[in-house]
Amino acid sequence: MVYIKDLKMKYEDKEVLKGINLEIHKGQIIGYIGPNGAGKSTTVKILLGIINGYEGTVKIFGEDISSGNVNYKRRIGYVPETADIYDNLTAYEYLTFIGEIYGMELEQINEKAKKLMALFNIEEVYHSRISSYSKGMKQKLLIISSLLHNPDILFFDEPLGGLDANSVMIFKEILSELVHRGKTIFYSSHIMDVVEKISDRIILLNDGHIVADGSFEELKEKSKEGSLENIFNQLTGFNQHKEIAEEFVAVLQGV
């Protein structure tokens, strides 16, 4: 589904991706993790064709995305880390707009959208302006808009922001149901216990390189660490959380 060969990306002089190689197969949930600023969103944005100027080869559904053919985007769904949602619109208007971009029929969009809003318990705001939504309600709308056109690959960048515990449970079940039906999911997040539980394969990006790639069990065996959080700390060479926290509080107190 996704083929990445020797992917490099620079912003001005700053080298963010330093040669990434990756193949992702159908029906997998990939947990894509790494420290802040490691280049996770950059990778996703390259795959989505949002940013150019990279070096290397990127193929989606077997086709090189630099060919200029953007048809592959019809088969992709995306929940960005931060979304510029048109919040003067109502959900009805927004989802109609998104659905039509993907070539769906108005009636089909409306029927699906209403049902999905109801399943997420936000049907009563279908005709309210998005600006009046809570954070979690907006996030549910974003999730719905990424899935409405039934895409084959899903890119989720920190998708749980603002969701309550019940909705998180529903969302995790949705992911496993989608994967059962042959969808492929690329899931980038800092919430390690969720990544640990849902991912078939975990990829850790650090300093522009992939430093770990395997199932949670494989990573655990290799690094001899317990939780994914511990493995993350070990592989990114981080063990000063206590000292940093103490110093932080000392600075606050003017010690």
Ligand SMILES: Nc1ncnc2c1ncn2[C@@H]1O[C@H](COP(=O)(O)OP(=O)(O)OP(=O)(O)O)[C@@H](O)[C@H]1O
């Ligand atoms: N448009 C841009 N122009 C210049 N530098 C950028 C731009 N976008 C990202 N960067 C830089 O590239 C690096 C990687 O950013 P990116 O957003 O891909 O990281 P990330 O792994 O998703 O981080 P986080 O976990 O904090 O979301 C950062 O140092 C960031 O400052």
